[in-house]
Amino acid sequence: MDPLRFRFRTIEPTADAPTYRRQSGSCDDKRLQLGSRHWDLGDLAAVERDDSRLLLILNASDAPPQTCTISVSRIDPAELKRHLDVQRSRIRAERNRLRLATGERSAPFRQALCRSCEATIDLTGFAETPQAFCPYCQTISTVQPGVSPAANETEFRLCEVCGMFSRPQSFTSFYFYYLVVHSGFHARRTMRCPACMRAAAWKMLAANLLFVVGVLPSCVQLTRAYRSSRGNGEFAGLDPANLRARRGRLDKAIEGYRQILQRVPCAAGIHYNLGLALYTQRDLPHAAAVLELALADCANYEPAYRLLLRCYEQMSQPDQLQTLSHRWPGLSG
Numbered sequence: 001m002d003p004l005r006f007r008f009r010t011i012e013p014t015a016d017a018p019t020y021r022r023q024s025g026s027c028d029d030k031r032l033q034l035g036s037r038h039w040d041l042g043d044l045a046a047v048e049r050d051d052s053r054l055l056l057i058l059n060a061s062d063a064p065p066q067t068c069t070i071s072v073s074r075i076d077p078a079e080l081k082r083h084l085d086v087q088r089s090r091i092r093a094e095r096n097r098l099r100l101a102t103g104e105r106s107a108p109f110r111q112a113l114c115r116s117c118e119a120t121i122d123l124t125g126f127a128e129t130p131q132a133f134c135p136y137c138q139t140i141s142t143v144q145p146g147v148s149p150a151a152n153e154t155e156f157r158l159c160e161v162c163g164m165f166s167r168p169q170s171f172t173s174f175y176f177y178y179l180v181v182h183s184g185f186h187a188r189r190t191m192r193c194p195a196c197m198r199a200a201a202w203k204m205l206a207a208n209l210l211f212v213v214g215v216l217p218s219c220v221q222l223t224r225a226y227r228s229s230r231g232n233g234e235f236a237g238l239d240p241a242n243l244r245a246r247r248g249r250l251d252k253a254i255e256g257y258r259q260i261l262q263r264v265p266c267a268a269g270i271h272y273n274l275g276l277a278l279y280t281q282r283d284l285p286h287a288a289a290v291l292e293l294a295l296a297d298c299a300n301y302e303p304a305y306r307l308l309l310r311c312y313e314q315m316s317q318p319d320q321l322q323t324l325s326h327r328w329p330g331l332s333g
C-alpha cells in the first residue's frame, strides 16, 4: 500500500504549544515513521485525537511504555487516526490469533469488523451477541448475520458532555470578549448530542448578545442544534427520551425508548441510557437489570460493563461482581 505522508510537530509533555520544527512523517500498514524514529504499529496501544493533535501511547514488549503528542498538518488528523486504528487493530488481532493457535490461551479466537471505522474488533473470550462495540471509534455495530442493523447506527455513540448514547455532532462554542484595551475570542470544539448543543447554543447567544461579532456564530449553532435531531432515522425520538431521562421523568423516557426498541430490536446503547438514568436516581437493582440487557445485546460494550460493575459494588453483591468480572476477558486471567 502507498504510505500516508504528513507533516508534524512534536508537543513536549511540559509545553502547551508545539515545537517550532516541522518534520515529515509517514505510515504504511506496518510502521509509523516520525522523523528519524519509527514504531511497529502493533505496539501502538492507543491513539487519541484532540482537533489537530494526536496522542500516541506506545507499548513495545521490549521497552517501557512511552507517550508522544504530535500536531499534524497536510492531512486530516482524523484520517491519520483512522488509518492507525485500522492497521494496529488488524495486527494486534492477528497476534492474538497466533497466540491462541500456539496454545498459550484456550479461548477460541473471534473477531468482527467495525462498520464505522473498519477497525478489527477482537471478540475473543466474549459471549456471542448480536452487536459489537468498537473501542477505536466508540460506535456499536450489529454483526450477527440475519439481524439487520439500523441504517445509521454507526453515527451513534456517547455524548462527550452528558455521557448518553446519542448522535453527537461537532459543536464549536464561540465567545467574543471586549475588554476596553483588548478584544478577542475563545473557541472550543466538542462532540455533543442535540440536547447538549441546544443548552450550549442558548448560553453562547446570551453571552455574546453584548458584542455583535459573536451573535452570528451563536445563531448558526442554535439553528444547527434544533435541526440536528432530524437525522436520527430509526432512532427517532431518542433525544427527547434522553432529555426526559436526564430530568428524572423516567416513565416518559421509558415510553420513548420502548418505541425505539420496537424499530431497532438490538440496541445496547438504548438499554445503557436507561441504566444510566436509573443509576443516577439510585435505583440500583433496576439499573443493574437494564445494564445486563445492554450486555446481552453487546457483550463487549465497555460503558455498560463499567457502570454495571459500579452497581454491583454499591449494592455489595460480591458474587455478581465476580461473575461479571469473569465475563470480561483480560480481567478474569
Ligand SMILES: [Zn+2]
Binding pocket: 114, 115, 116, 117, 118, 119, 134, 135, 136, 137, 138, 139
Ligand atoms: Zn470503529
Ligand SMILES: [Zn+2]
Binding pocket: 159, 160, 161, 162, 163, 164, 166, 192, 193, 194, 195, 196, 197
Ligand atoms: Zn449530551
